[in-house]
Amino acid sequence: MVKFKQRKKAFSGNENLTGWLFISPMFIGFLIFMLGPLIYAFYMSFLEWPLLGDARFIGLNNYQNIINDQEFRIVLKNTFIFTAGLVPLNLMLALGLALLLKEKMAGIGLFRTAIFVPVVTSLVVWAIIWKYMLAPESGFINQLLGLFGIQGPAWLLDNRLAMPSVIIVSVLKNVGLNMILFLTALQQVPHSLYEAAALDGAKRWRTFWHITFPMIMPTVFMTMIITTIGAMKIFAQIYVMTRGGPGTSTKVLVYYIWEKAFRHFEMGYAAALAFVLFFILLVFTLILWQLRKRWVFHEN
Amino acid sequence: MRIKGSHVIKYIILSIISLLMIIPLIWMMLTSLKEPARVFTQFFPWPIRWENYVEVLANTVFLRQYLNSIYIGIVVTVGTIIFSSMAGYAFARLNFFGRDFAFLLLLSMMMIPPEVTIIPLFLFMRELGWINTHIPLILLPIFGAPGAFGVFLMRQFFLTIPKELEEAAKIDGCSRWKVYWRLMLPLAVPAISTLTIFTFLQNWDEFLNPLIFINSRELMTLPVGLSLFTDETGTAWHHLMGATTLATIPLLIIFFFAQKKFIEGMTLGSVKE
Numbered sequence: 396m397v398k399f400k401q402r403k404k405a406f407s408g409n410e411n412l413t414g415w416l417f418i419s420p421m422f423i424g425f426l427i428f429m430l431g432p433l434i435y436a437f438y439m440s441f442l443e444w445p446l447l448g449d450a451r452f453i454g455l456n457n458y459q460n461i462i463n464d465q466e467f468r469i470v471l472k473n474t475f476i477f478t479a480g481l482v483p484l485n486l487m488l489a490l491g492l493a494l495l496l497k498e499k500m501a502g503i504g505l506f507r508t509a510i511f512v513p514v515v516t517s518l519v520v521w522a523i524i525w526k527y528m529l530a531p532e533s534g535f536i537n538q539l540l541g542l543f544g545i546q547g548p549a550w551l552l553d554n555r556l557a558m559p560s561v562i563i564v565s566v567l568k569n570v571g572l573n574m575i576l577f578l579t580a581l582q583q584v585p586h587s588l589y590e591a592a593a594l595d596g597a598k599r600w601r602t603f604w605h606i607t608f609p610m611i612m613p614t615v616f617m618t619m620i621i622t623t624i625g626a627m628k629i630f631a632q633i634y635v636m637t638r639g640g641p642g643t644s645t646k647v648l649v650y651y652i653w654e655k656a657f658r659h660f661e662m663g664y665a666a667a668l669a670f671v672l673f674f675i676l677l678v679f680t681l682i683l684w685q686l687r688k689r690w691v692f693h694e695n
Numbered sequence: 696m697r698i699k700g701s702h703v704i705k706y707i708i709l710s711i712i713s714l715l716m717i718i719p720l721i722w723m724m725l726t727s728l729k730e731p732a733r734v735f736t737q738f739f740p741w742p743i744r745w746e747n748y749v750e751v752l753a754n755t756v757f758l759r760q761y762l763n764s765i766y767i768g769i770v771v772t773v774g775t776i777i778f779s780s781m782a783g784y785a786f787a788r789l790n791f792f793g794r795d796f797a798f799l800l801l802l803s804m805m806m807i808p809p810e811v812t813i814i815p816l817f818l819f820m821r822e823l824g825w826i827n828t829h830i831p832l833i834l835l836p837i838f839g840a841p842g843a844f845g846v847f848l849m850r851q852f853f854l855t856i857p858k859e860l861e862e863a864a865k866i867d868g869c870s871r872w873k874v875y876w877r878l879m880l881p882l883a884v885p886a887i888s889t890l891t892i893f894t895f896l897q898n899w900d901e902f903l904n905p906l907i908f909i910n911s912r913e914l915m916t917l918p919v920g921l922s923l924f925t926d927e928t929g930t931a932w933h934h935l936m937g938a939t940t941l942a943t944i945p946l947l948i949i950f951f952f953a954q955k956k957f958i959e960g961m962t963l964g965s966v967k968e
Contacts, residue, residue, distance in 0.1 A: 410789055410790055410791050411791045411792045412791075413785075413789060413791070413871050414785045414789040414790070414791025414792075414794060415791060415793075417781045417782060417784060417785035417789065417871075417875070418781070418782040418785045418786065418797060420778045420781065420782075421778045421779065421781070421782040421801070421838065421842060421843075421846060422782070422797060422801070424778070424834070424837065424838030424842070425800075425801060425804060425838050425839075425842070425843065427838070428812075428816065428834060428835055428838040428839055429804045429807065429812060429838070429839060429840075429843075430800075430804070431815075432812035432815040432816050432819065433807055433811065433812050435815040435819075436811055436812055436814055436815045439814065439815060488712075492709075492712065495705055495708065495709055496709070500702060500705070500706075502706075505713075506709045506710075506713050508954075509713035509716050509717050510712065510713060510716050511958070512716055512717065512720065512947075512950075513716050513719075513720075514961060515946050515947060515950045515957070516720065516943050516946060516947075517899060517900045517917070517918060517942060517943065517946065518900055518902070518918075519900070519902055519917075519918035519919075519921055519922055520723075520918075520921065520939045520942055520943055521719070523921060523922070523924075523935065523939055524719045524720070524722065524723045524936075524939065525719060527722075527723075527726070527932060527935075527936070528719055528722060530735070532735070533735035533736065534735075535718075535722050538735075538738075567715060567716060571716070572961060572962070575958055575961075575962060576962055579962075624808075628808060628810060630902070630903060631902040631903075631918070631922075634902070634906075634922065635922050649810055652810060653903075653906075653907075656813075656814050656817070657817070657907055662814055662818065665814055666814050666815070669808075669810050669811040669813075669814060670811065672808065672810060672811070673807070673808055673811050676808060
């Protein structure tokens with residue numbers, strides 16, 4: 396307290412005013428471009444706002460319509476399929492790679508770099524390349540399969556294969572990022588724990604389950620939450636690779652919101668959809684957070 | 696280094712996965728050098744057609760989009776650094792009324808998905824006549840979630856700088872602004888360089904905002920421009936792959952020169968969302 400007073404005295408002048416002057420560009424900008432739009436979006440979700448004509452207050456009708464919207468159900472299902480496919484694949488591959496790359500071996504830097512390079516490329520560029528690689532007749536993948544005498548399918552034009560293709564492409568793009576996070580966590584596990592386990596004669600698999608895994612659990616959970624939120628919001632890959640097709644087989648929630656708002660100009664409905672997305676993300680995060688409390692034993 | 700027996704399997708697995716990651720980029724670069732008619736029929740480009748690049752760069756729309764991406768990236772990065780560091784400094788070092796509340800409010804904004812605010816923002820920008828201008832592409836990242844993340848990052852960094860340094864400067868007669876501008880900002884170079892890489896990259900990749908706010912091809916940034924890259928005859932893959940190669944090269948250059956900072960920036964960014 397004494398120190399604080401001294402400091403305040405040393406910096407004569409009005410600290411209240413100075414403080415607010417320093418934060419004002421950011422704070423005002425954020426009121427205009429974040430908080431204001433957020434509140435307005437909530438209000439909009441109670442309006443019917445067609446392309447031509449004025450907005451009309453319709454209460455909870457948009458939300459009711461969402462519940463009865465057949466297309467919304469498909470879109471929601473697709474979003475969950477994408478997430479349920481991507482998250483476990485991504486995390487398991489990232490963890491596996493991190494374990495392989497943990498110890499010093501010749502050429503390890505080269506592998507780490509190679510696996511991280513897709514993270515560096517732009518998402519849209521990655522999606523474009525893969526759309527080209529997966530081209531039906533003569534894309535790279537089907538040319539490769541052709542060498543073995545296999546007639547490759549039309550990956551992105553097939554109802555059943557489009558979604559798995561987009562999932563794999565998305566996993567390859569970002570697995571390097573999670574791998575790096577896991578590598579950092581693995582390197583922070585105290586070596587003495589492994590030594591103690593070795594003294595007790597623990598086998599590799601046991602050591603992993605009883606020492607390594609519990610120790611890196613906090614990181615695993617953080618990445619799980621981040622990856623899940625990211626997966627629920629997938630958009631650019633879908634826009635570039637499939638435009639939601641074939642049919643509605645890869646139409647996901649953000650794509651649907653974009654389509655409703657900026658293709659059909661149903662602004663109120665789209666705002667309500669956006670809040671549904673927000674709500675789902677919130678619930679997911681809270682569930683994972685609760686699970687974390689139960690499962691994570693060790694935390695710094 | 697000695698290679699153990701068990702390492703052989705490791706090397707095989709790692710080689711396969713590494714190839715999966717690298718092949719698309721190599722394929723992109725190879726295709727960008729092929730004859731248009733043989734894009735789908737040959738594996739290696741022969742004869743190498745360097746003219747593809749000349750043609751891509753002669754495409755004025757692509758060149759404009761490239762320059763748009765670069766200049767918007769620079770403006771957004773500079774803006775983010777200035778305003779985030781100012782706010783971060785105040786939150787870390789000044790005691791003012793409502794500080795903790797303002798900080799909490801700013802942090803909570805990082806949790807809001809941009810998809811929720813984009814619809815009112817579109818109407819707002821239309822009202823102001825800013826659709827099909829670069830203004831939203833510049834203002835929204837600076838004052839949106841990426842900017843809020845910057846404030847958080849800069850505050851954490853300023854908290855680690857000893858207070859005594861500042862007090863000494865103050866005794867020498869520096870004003871608050873001078874302390875920030877002449878002393879704290881130069882000390883924050885490590886944090887600023889991480890934030891620079893992160894902000895520039897994120898901006899280079901931004902897709903939804905430019906898709907919504909820009910209609911004309913000349914004003915688009917690279918991601919949207921590339922996603923619409925087709926002409927009357929369909930997709931000219933040899934040109935598109937040249938364009939994507941050119942779009943990737945700056946990122947690869949930054950990556951290879953600043954790997955450590957780069958990874959720091961990326962991993963910091965991932966904690967945000």
